Amino acid sequence: MASADVTKAAQHSDDAPPTTWKHGGGTEVAGFATGEGESFVGRAVTINRPVRDVFAYFRDFSNLPRFMENVERVDLLDDKRSHWVVKAPAGKTVEWTSRITDEAPDGFIAWRSEDGADVANSGRVEFRDAGARGTVVTVSILYDPPAGVVGKLIAKMFQREPAIQARRDLRRFKQLMETGEIATAAMNRKQHEEETA
Amino acid sequence: MRALAWHGKHDVRVDTVDDPEIINPRDCIIKVTATAICGSDLHLYDNYIPTMQAGDILGHEFMGEVVEVGAKSTLKKGQKVVVPFTIACGSCYHCGKHQYSACDNGLPADNQDIAQELYGQPMAGLFGYSHMTGGYAGGQAEYVRVPFSDVGPIVIPDGVDDEKVLFLSDILPTGWMAAENAQIEPGDTVAVWGCGPVGLFAVQSAFLMGAERVIAIDHFPRRLELAKRFGAETINYEESAVYEALMVMTGGIGPDAVIDSVGLEAHGFFVDNVLDQIKASTFLGTDRAHSIRQAIIACRKGGRVSMPAVYGGFIDKFPLGALMEKGLTLKTGQTHVQHYMPALLNAIMEGKIDTTFLISHRMDLEDAPKGYDMFKNNQNEVTKVVLKPGYN
Numbered sequence: 342m343a344s345a346d347v348t349k350a351a352q353h354s355d356d357a358p359p360t361t362w363k364h365g366g367g368t369e370v371a372g373f374a375t376g377e378g379e380s381f382v383g384r385a386v387t388i389n390r391p392v393r394d395v396f397a398y399f400r401d402f403s404n405l406p407r408f409m410e411n412v413e414r415v416d417l418l419d420d421k422r423s424h425w426v427v428k429a430p431a432g433k434t435v436e437w438t439s440r441i442t443d444e445a446p447d448g449f450i451a452w453r454s455e456d457g458a459d460v461a462n463s464g465r466v467e468f469r470d471a472g473a474r475g476t477v478v479t480v481s482i483l484y485d486p487p488a489g490v491v492g493k494l495i496a497k498m499f500q501r502e503p504a505i506q507a508r509r510d511l512r513r514f515k516q517l518m519e520t521g522e523i524a525t526a527a528m529n530r531k532q533h534e535e536e537t538a
Numbered sequence: 539m540r541a542l543a544w545h546g547k548h549d550v551r552v553d554t555v556d557d558p559e560i561i562n563p564r565d566c567i568i569k570v571t572a573t574a575i576c577g578s579d580l581h582l583y584d585n586y587i588p589t590m591q592a593g594d595i596l597g598h599e600f601m602g603e604v605v606e607v608g609a610k611s612t613l614k615k616g617q618k619v620v621v622p623f624t625i626a627c628g629s630c631y632h633c634g635k636h637q638y639s640a641c642d643n644g645l646p647a648d649n650q651d652i653a654q655e656l657y658g659q660p661m662a663g664l665f666g667y668s669h670m671t672g673g674y675a676g677g678q679a680e681y682v683r684v685p686f687s688d689v690g691p692i693v694i695p696d697g698v699d700d701e702k703v704l705f706l707s708d709i710l711p712t713g714w715m716a717a718e719n720a721q722i723e724p725g726d727t728v729a730v731w732g733c734g735p736v737g738l739f740a741v742q743s744a745f746l747m748g749a750e751r752v753i754a755i756d757h758f759p760r761r762l763e764l765a766k767r768f769g770a771e772t773i774n775y776e777e778s779a780v781y782e783a784l785m786v787m788t789g790g791i792g793p794d795a796v797i798d799s800v801g802l803e804a805h806g807f808f809v810d811n812v813l814d815q816i817k818a819s820t821f822l823g824t825d826r827a828h829s830i831r832q833a834i835i836a837c838r839k840g841g842r843v844s845m846p847a848v849y850g851g852f853i854d855k856f857p858l859g860a861l862m863e864k865g866l867t868l869k870t871g872q873t874h875v876q877h878y879m880p881a882l883l884n885a886i887m888e889g890k891i892d893t894t895f896l897i898s899h900r901m902d903l904e905d906a907p908k909g910y911d912m913f914k915n916n917q918n919e920v921t922k923v924v925l926k927p928g929y930n
Contacts, residue, residue, distance in 0.1 A: 389631050474631055505651070512647035520627045520686070521610065522562040524646045524663070526673040528683055529559040 358383055360481050382482045382503045386511040389475040390518045396447045396468045398518065399478075408513035408523065410537075411506060422455075435459035461485040478514070480507060540927070541595045541679030542906040547585035548914075550596065550907050558675065558683035563610035566687035568619060572700040573600035573677045575906070575913050575923045576708060577734050578848055582667070583910050589652065589669040598623035598665040599707040600677025601700060604691075612688040618698075619691035621684055622875035623708045625663030625674060628689030638662060639872035644686075645672045661872065677707075678906055680927050692879045695887075701894050701924065702886055705735070710893060711878035713739025713799070716846035717747050719869035720795035724748040729784055729793035729836060730770070731829040732800035733761035735896055735922055736846055740797050741770045742891055749795075753787060755780055758918040764895065784836045792838035798847045800829035834860050845870035896922040902929040 359367030360383020367381065388395050398404055402415045402423045413434060416424040421441045429435045437458030443451040447470075453463040464482035471477045484503055516523050527533035543553045558567055576599050581587050601620040604613045613619065626633050626641035633641050641662035645653070650660035652670045663685075666676015675682065684691060694703050713736045720728055728744045730737050733756040744752050745768065754765035755773045762772040773783050784793060830845060834857045837843055843866050861868060885891045898921045901909050909923040 387631070389629065389634070508654075509647040509651075512650055515630075516627075516643045516647065519629045520564070520643050522564060524625075524627075524643055524672075524685065525561055526646055526649070526663070526675070527561055528675050529556055530561060531556075533561050 358479075358481075382484070382507050383480065384504070384507045384511050385477060385479040386515050387471055387474055387477050388515045388518045392447045392468050392470045392476040395476040395478060395518055399466065399468075399514070400444075400450065408517050409510045410513070427460075429459075437462070478511065480511065482507065539680040540903060541675070542597065542903065542925075543592075544582060544590055544594045544596055545592050548583060548911075550583065550910050552904050552906055553593070555593075555595070555679075558681050560606055560608045561683065562685060563608045564686050564688050565608040566604050566611045566613050566684050566691070567606040568600075568602035568621065568682050568684055568691070569605045570600050570602040570677055570680055570682060570903075570927055571618070572602075572704050573597050573679075573903075573925050574704060574707075575599075575678070575909055575925065577736070578667075579910070580914055581848070583914060587668045587670075591669060591673075594666070594668070594673070595675040595679050596666040597676035597678030598667055599704065599709065600665075600682065601694070601704050601707065602677075602682070604687075605681070607687070610688060613691065613693070618694045618696070618700075620694060620703050620706045620879070621665070621677065621682070621691045622706075622711075622879065623665055623667075624690075624872060624875050625665065625672065625685055626689060626876060627686050628876075633689070633876075636874055636877040638874040638876040640874075649673060664872075678903065678925060680903070690876060692883060694883070698887070699894075700926075701897060703883065703893070704924065705739075705893050705896070706875075706879050706882055706886075708873065708875065709735040710739050710882055710891070711875045712736045712846050712873040713741075714743045714878055714882060715871075715873050716740040716797050716799060716844050717743035717749075719842075719844035719846070719871075720744065720797055721842045721867070721869070722747040722749050722795055725750045726794040727751040727753065727788050728795045728797065729753045729755065729833070730765075730797045730799060731755045731833055732798070732847070733758065733765045734799065734917075737761075737797070737799035738764055738768070738896065739891075740799055740846065741765050741768050744795075744797075745769055746885075746890065753784065753793065760918045761921065764921065767895070768892075780832055781836050788838070792836050792841065794838055795842040795844065796833040796837045797844045798830045798833045800847050831855065831857055834866065837864065837866055839864045841866055843868045846873070848872075897924050899923045900929065901925055903927040904930065 360381055403417060405415050406412045411428045413428055414426040418424055422438060424438050426434050426436050437454040439452045439454050441450060442453050447468060449465060449467040451465045454461050462484045467479045469477040513523050525533055527536055539557045540552055541555050542550055544550055579596055582596060604615055604617045604619060607613050624639045625644040626638040627643035630642040639662045644663035645660050649669060649672050653660040663672030663674055665674050717740050722728060722744055726749045728749045730740050733754050741752050741754055752770040754770040755775055756762050757774055757776045762774060766772055773780055834843055886893060903925045906925050913920045913923050
């Protein structure tokens, strides 16, 4: 942790989530490793379904490509490890193997990519029973794209867009859980396929 | 199929486009039997609404026959339905509270960004009303794909004339909710700015809710005449000073509740329009936002302000001081159509509400561009254009 960040974190006095801190220092406080060029994203959504259902659907990672637009495929390797294939700019894909580092049923899932990841990342998704309002799902993700020319392209995607992507993905997750489908304005199946390709 | 498509300012055409299909399990497809041009369609026609794309199919007041159903639709082929203009899921927190126009899931995820940035949270989807409200193809067409068909469309009993029930799709519930938001108490005097379809339904609704007097304000003689038919007193703002007239007519008190059903025009959504708006509203006495300012100033102390009128962006010179100092209550919002439809269908069937008086013109869908032109340029005589595929 850089000394400037230590000072900032120490000075932080409010209850706002670390992902929303203006002056940095939030990543370490939230328990994430830091890295050059990282992008720290936080989003929350409330889903009008019991926490048990929401957690169970999410915990089966093979469901995730249904609502995570950029995720092409998630292969389950064992109970804790999964292999991710994610769309990257210029028709390319990036891949990594992710390991669950900690979890609690109906509570949270924390993960970290293993060595050799195209885009190192770690994150935490929390599920909180919100009573009559359903379940609050809060996602914090730290991306650390590689250096170099290719890295720059990927960084562009993983630094500027993950905040938008995470928000849209969570909206689709909510739609799927609450309505059983994902809203589309497409008029016909051909148009729909083009939009979701 | 044939459909009325937007191509730019004052340029709408009936094009041949691909037929819609079922995509999601809760969808249905309806064959349109009647559809209307709404006053708010003129905002699109005048190019005041951003995020329109050439080829977008317009229309959000429509009804028809169910011709195809998805696996989870509760409708049956052959049923006649009226479709709400708001696209709402029926399963989220807001739908659970019957705040359908605030539905969390009516908009495709990507289309929620603009409203999230502009308003703080995304709203429900709307048919045929720009990509900011979802980019859904509208009802001025032969066929429409209707999402969440198990929640939105209301089934109409056999043998009921389309024209009697068509306005359940938007303007009747909108006028009703406007009156409801005015929280009318028996004996109240209610003033209504704007005698377009929403204003005229607000007049009727206000009386049904117990208003003793309704004062209708407009400048089109034909529209004021319609308001008078329902028992309203009228003020023509081109002939009389509105605030002064209201104060004298209410014994110096002011109306107990005021309803602004005039709305935007010259109120675009984006920052680059804002300067123009400020200029327009500063230098032009006839600026449309004048109606909400005047309504707030005229309203009695402790009174209620209802604003069904559509405002998308910002207005300046908003009399916030009058709102606060007089202790007014302001209620507004896009209409929760699904919530009001069943009771209003009953009111129509029981003859408590007159709907067909509004229709001044009936045309074939093919003549829709002419309908837009007439509606835009002769608002005195053209109160409502109903389009019917195959009418000719």
